[in-house]
Amino acid sequence: MLSGFLQERENQMLTKGKDTFDLVGGKPSQAGAVSQRACVFCGSRVVLYPIADALHLVHGPIGCASYTWDIRGALSSGPELHRKSFSTDLREKHVVFGGEKQLFQTLDTLIDQYKPQAAFVYSTCIVGVIGDDVQSVCRQMEKKKNIPVIPVMSEGFQGTKKDGYKIACDAMATLIGTDDSKAVSPVSINILGDFNLAGELWILNGYYQKLGVQVLASVTGDGRVKDIRNAHRAALNVVQCSGSMLHLAKTMKERYGIPFMKVSYFGIEDMSDALYEVAKFFRDETIMEKARQLVKDELTRLLPALEPYRLALQDKKAAIYVGGAFKAISLVKALRLIGVKTVIAGTQTGNTEDYRLLKAICDDGCILVDDSNPVELSEFVKQTGANLFIGGVKERPIAYKLGIGFCDHNHERKLALAGYEGMINFAKEVYETVTSPVWRFT
Amino acid sequence: MAFHLSNMGTVNACKQCAPLGACIAFKGIEGALPMLHGSQGCATYIRRYVISHFREPMDIASSNFSEETTIFGGNRNFNTGIDNIISQYHPKVIAIASTCLSETIGEDVQRLIYEYQMTHNDSSLPKMIFASTPSYQGTHYEGFHEAVFAAVKVLAGTGETPGKPVNLFSNFISPEDIRHLKEIIADFGIDAMIFPDYSDTLDSTSWKTYFRIPEGGTPIEVLKRSGMANVSVELGYILNAGGRNGRIKNNAIIQSAGEYLQSKFNVVCRRTGLPVGIEETDRFFHLLAEISGKPVPEKYLRQRGRLVDLYIDGHKYVSGKKAVIYGEEDRVIALAAFAAEIGMKPVLCATGGESGQLQETLRKVLGDLYPENAVVGQGMSFEQIAAAIREQDLKPDLLIGNSKGYYIARELNVPLIRTGFPIHDRIGAQHIKTLGYEGTSLLFEQTVNSLLEDQQRKSPVGYKYM
Numbered sequence: 001m002l003s004g005f006l007q008e009r010e011n012q013m014l015t016k017g018k019d020t021f022d023l024v025g026g027k028p029s030q031a032g033a034v035s036q037r038a039c040v041f042c043g044s045r046v047v048l049y050p051i052a053d054a055l056h057l058v059h060g061p062i063g064c065a066s067y068t069w070d071i072r073g074a075l076s077s078g079p080e081l082h083r084k085s086f087s088t089d090l091r092e093k094h095v096v097f098g099g100e101k102q103l104f105q106t107l108d109t110l111i112d113q114y115k116p117q118a119a120f121v122y123s124t125c126i127v128g129v130i131g132d133d134v135q136s137v138c139r140q141m142e143k144k145k146n147i148p149v150i151p152v153m154s155e156g157f158q159g160t161k162k163d164g165y166k167i168a169c170d171a172m173a174t175l176i177g178t179d180d181s182k183a184v185s186p187v188s189i190n191i192l193g194d195f196n197l198a199g200e201l202w203i204l205n206g207y208y209q210k211l212g213v214q215v216l217a218s219v220t221g222d223g224r225v226k227d228i229r230n231a232h233r234a235a236l237n238v239v240q241c242s243g244s245m246l247h248l249a250k251t252m253k254e255r256y257g258i259p260f261m262k263v264s265y266f267g268i269e270d271m272s273d274a275l276y277e278v279a280k281f282f283r284d285e286t287i288m289e290k291a292r293q294l295v296k297d298e299l300t301r302l303l304p305a306l307e308p309y310r311l312a313l314q315d316k317k318a319a320i321y322v323g324g325a326f327k328a329i330s331l332v333k334a335l336r337l338i339g340v341k342t343v344i345a346g347t348q349t350g351n352t353e354d355y356r357l358l359k360a361i362c363d364d365g366c367i368l369v370d371d372s373n374p375v376e377l378s379e380f381v382k383q384t385g386a387n388l389f390i391g392g393v394k395e396r397p398i399a400y401k402l403g404i405g406f407c408d409h410n411h412e413r414k415l416a417l418a419g420y421e422g423m424i425n426f427a428k429e430v431y432e433t434v435t436s437p438v439w440r441f442t
Numbered sequence: 443m444a445f446h447l448s449n450m451g452t453v454n455a456c457k458q459c460a461p462l463g464a465c466i467a468f469k470g471i472e473g474a475l476p477m478l479h480g481s482q483g484c485a486t487y488i489r490r491y492v493i494s495h496f497r498e499p500m501d502i503a504s505s506n507f508s509e510e511t512t513i514f515g516g517n518r519n520f521n522t523g524i525d526n527i528i529s530q531y532h533p534k535v536i537a538i539a540s541t542c543l544s545e546t547i548g549e550d551v552q553r554l555i556y557e558y559q560m561t562h563n564d565s566s567l568p569k570m571i572f573a574s575t576p577s578y579q580g581t582h583y584e585g586f587h588e589a590v591f592a593a594v595k596v597l598a599g600t601g602e603t604p605g606k607p608v609n610l611f612s613n614f615i616s617p618e619d620i621r622h623l624k625e626i627i628a629d630f631g632i633d634a635m636i637f638p639d640y641s642d643t644l645d646s647t648s649w650k651t652y653f654r655i656p657e658g659g660t661p662i663e664v665l666k667r668s669g670m671a672n673v674s675v676e677l678g679y680i681l682n683a684g685g686r687n688g689r690i691k692n693n694a695i696i697q698s699a700g701e702y703l704q705s706k707f708n709v710v711c712r713r714t715g716l717p718v719g720i721e722e723t724d725r726f727f728h729l730l731a732e733i734s735g736k737p738v739p740e741k742y743l744r745q746r747g748r749l750v751d752l753y754i755d756g757h758k759y760v761s762g763k764k765a766v767i768y769g770e771e772d773r774v775i776a777l778a779a780f781a782a783e784i785g786m787k788p789v790l791c792a793t794g795g796e797s798g799q800l801q802e803t804l805r806k807v808l809g810d811l812y813p814e815n816a817v818v819g820q821g822m823s824f825e826q827i828a829a830a831i832r833e834q835d836l837k838p839d840l841l842i843g844n845s846k847g848y849y850i851a852r853e854l855n856v857p858l859i860r861t862g863f864p865i866h867d868r869i870g871a872q873h874i875k876t877l878g879y880e881g882t883s884l885l886f887e888q889t890v891n892s893l894l895e896d897q898q899r900k901s902p903v904g905y906k907y908m
Contacts, residue, residue, distance in 0.1 A: 005530070006526055006529065006530065028506070028508060029482055029504075029506055030506070030522065030526055031503075031504065031505045031506040031519040031520070031522040031523035031526060032477065032503045032504075032505070032506075032522060032523030032524060032525065032526030032527045032530075033503070033506075033526055033530075034485075034501050034502070034503050034504075034527075034530070035482060035486070035504070035506070036486065037482055037486060038482065038483040038486040038487060039481045039482050039483025039484075039486070040483070041483055042483050042486070042487070057451070060542070061459060061542045061576075061577035061578040062452060062455050062457060062458070062459050062577060062581070063458060063459030063461070063462070063484065063487070063488075063542075063577045064483075064487070065452070065455060066455045066457065066458045066459065067458070067487035067488070067490070067491050068487075069454060069455070069846070070849075084453060084454055084825075085453065085454050085455060086451065086452075086453055087451055087452045087453075087455060088451045088452075089451050089452035089455070090542075090578050091578050091579070092576075092578050092579055094578070095542075095546055095576075095578050102451070105450055105451075106450050106451030109450040109451070110450070110451065110453070124542075125480070125481050125507075125512075125541070125542060125543040125546075126542045126543055126546045126578070128512070129512060129543065129546045129547055130546065156480075156481035156482070156483045156484070156507075156543070157480075157481045157507040157508055157509060157511065157512050157543060158508075158509050159508075159509075160482075373530075374499060374501050374654075375530045375531070375654055378652035378654075379652075381652075382651075382652065392490075393490050393493055393494055394486070394489055394490055394493060396493070396497075397493055397497065397498055397499040397500075398499065398652070400497075400648075401498075401499060401646075401648065401649045401652060401653075402649065402652055403648055403649075441648070442648045
């Protein structure tokens with residue numbers, strides 16, 4: 001048992017090889033624990049954010065919209081409406097007398113002005129309390145403007161970030177199946193759970209194109225309303241970031257009979273597995289042959305390029321604290337490939353089952369932690385002597401203050417880390433931060 | 443002319459919510475840990491936003507409302523939150539701010555504090571401060587000043603040992619500017635409390651060991667005796683006046699910390715603007731000379747002299763250039779005063795704040811340099827700033843403000859002088875100095891050089907000599 005922390009969190013941290021119990025995930029955060037998690041709204045907002053031709057209107061006081069303005073590195077190949085921040089900017093009078101009128105007028109004006117293909121209306125904490133009938137306003141507006149206006153009931157207090165993912169999936173499910181006008185090949189997939197950070201989707205699209213597989217809809221990286229409306233016609237859903245998108249994949253299987261598979265595009269092994277699995281699904285030897293050729297070509301180029309990084313990084317130790325468990329698992333593998341050993345592996349939203357998988361691939365002595373906080377993470381870094389921290393903006397100061405390298409693997413990043421070229425970028429970034437001469441001054 | 447705000451929501455807001463400002467101000471109290479009474483997301487979003495600016499740890503606890511808490515009240519979560527903060531952080535102060543959620547369901551945080559203190563009857567309990575900051579009232583700027591006021595109201599008193607003779611309420615400025623103010627008042631021989639002092643807590647060194655609460659901040663003992671000072675100096679003309687806006691009845695009693703100390707303890711309250719530019723810095727230095735009874739030290743006369751000399755060196759490059767200035771109201775006033783005195787035209791002065799005092803204060807501070815045709819906008823968003831530039835055909839040569847206006851500068855293909863909060867697309871925001879003659883020198887050099895670089899880059903010739 002790791003000591004010196006909040007007692008109630010005992011079963012949310014363990015050392016592999018020492019502790020035999022299962023790491024418990026999915027618990028609500030303790031008040032005063034200083035969790036790194038956000039809220040339900042955040043979960044919905046990050047998932048829907050990259051849909052570039054939709055209006056994303058945050059119904060609430062200004063903060064929630066202000067803090068989510070243009071923060072994801074989610075690129076669009078066309079419209080960029082998702083990079084604006086829309087808020088009903090509720091004031092005291094709305095809190096007292098209701099915000100429905102404000103919502104109606106705001107939607108009315110913004111839809112006319114920006115002509116989106118659909119509108120998502122996010123409920124924030126106080127909307128749930130003051131009792132605005134957001135659904136009814138959305139219905140009225142949908143009739144008036146003749147575009148889908150979708151309520152996202154994401155009041156911050158109604159659960160965790162993970163519940164927000166589910167609510168976003170349900171919101172998208174109302175769009176899916178409402179259009180049949182896109183041309184669809186029998187060999188078609190939807191990509192679920194890539195957010196086109198730094199153009200990662202475009203890298204993946206390139207691979208699938210080489211295989212001869214059509215990407216019908218990307219949910220939601222470089223996302224378009226029309227593609228999502230057509231998504232029910234794909235032959236297969238390929239799900240990354242399953243923490244956020246599995247719910248949608250399951251819904252689509254139920255409603256449209258579309259099978260799904262879970263993949264990761266991060267690291268050589270997982271990326272190659274993803275291509276092979278998709279090829280296998282279509283039972284077409286030419287696709288499989290193209291996949292083999294692609295992997296072979298990429299590896300011939302990639303492995304020698306990785307070698308110098310592997311040599312330089314041999315036996316370095318990494319701390320991982322990320323949103324979801326599947327990303328953590330991919331990271332452990334990718335780090336191992338470049339000689340780096342994972343000594344801390346934690347996530348915000350993993351569940352008990354996820355953690356069994358994560359534990360299985362980690363080395364003995366690795367600390368596993370669920371829903372951690374700065375006090376714990378800084379202590380773990382000290383205990384393990386990690387040389388590198390992989391996380392998001394909130395973890396960065398922990399690493400830097402303690403004088404170790406940092407690599408951003410969160411949604412703000414501007415560097416593509418998916419696919420084969422992402423692996424090189426990742427190795428280079430890890431190398432540059434870990435071996436920088438600045439650490440000699442700390 | 444004045445620009446009127448629409449009632450149709452806000453696109454690309456030029457403001458953040460009140461709890462954010464409160465958390466930053468709370469970081470200026472020694473040994474304090476901020477806590478937000480509301481959902482987990484508020485704390486996390488604000489942490490991320492603040493960390494991205496200061497690039498320092500920013501721990502904010504949350505009472506982590508669930509659906510149950512929202513229906514039955516936050517009592518239990520509040521107590522658990524305080525317990526957990528104490529056991530993890532051992533803070534001297536727990537500084538609590540409310541959120542829209544806890545305010546809307548009518549949480550009485552003062553009572554929760556009182557009850558916690560009663561049930562824990564323990565003299566070693568941390569002090570607890572509460573600022574009411576529902577995000578549907580005012581902006582982050584009012585939240586900041588509400589927290590400053592709340593801290594003084596809870597802590598300030600009188601006692602046997604005299605405190606510092608001067609209170610300096612230094613406003614929402616960079617850590618570097620706080621350090622510069624400290625240097626200035628020390629050079630005047632003034633023994634002053636500077637509050638809130640986050641110059642170390644939000645701009646610390648590289649660490650050997652991890653500090654759960656970074657060192658630094660205005661000590662509580664000093665805050666406690668602020669009621670015994672002779673005089674308070676508040677930097678800023680508007681401060682939290684905008685907190686009245688948006689309230690149904692305009693009768694809320696809003697006081698600044700200085701006003702409170704004056705009414706409660708007869709500490710004289712003096713107000714002057716943020717000292718940016720020669721005029722405004724002169725006012726500040728004259729006030730310090732008056733308070734200290736000493737002349738302005740030679741060092742600053744030299745700095746002022748060098749600044750005048752620098753103005754002369756650069757005046758032709760800025761003369762007649764049109765500037766769009768935006769940010770918190772007092773910052774806009776200070777930057778507009780600077781722009782006007784170097785011969786630039788502040789063609790648009792915009793703020794997300796809504797005190798209703800911006801235009802009138804600008805007119806007073808700028809005096810004969812106030813451009814009658816300037817567009818002054820309150821309650822403005824970046825989309826409205828962009829629209830005003832377009833519709834009024836302002837053709838600005840540069841923008842001065844935080845990094846969120848970058849997209850407008852990019853579209854217009856003009857330089858952006860980054861100052862204020864937030865600066866999310868550069869490092870070193872915590873080190874930007876704009877106050878005093880020295881800070882103004884840096885700001886002036888940056889302004890001139892940005893314009894020169896812009897000209898040089900756009901020139902087909904690209905001279906390397908001017």
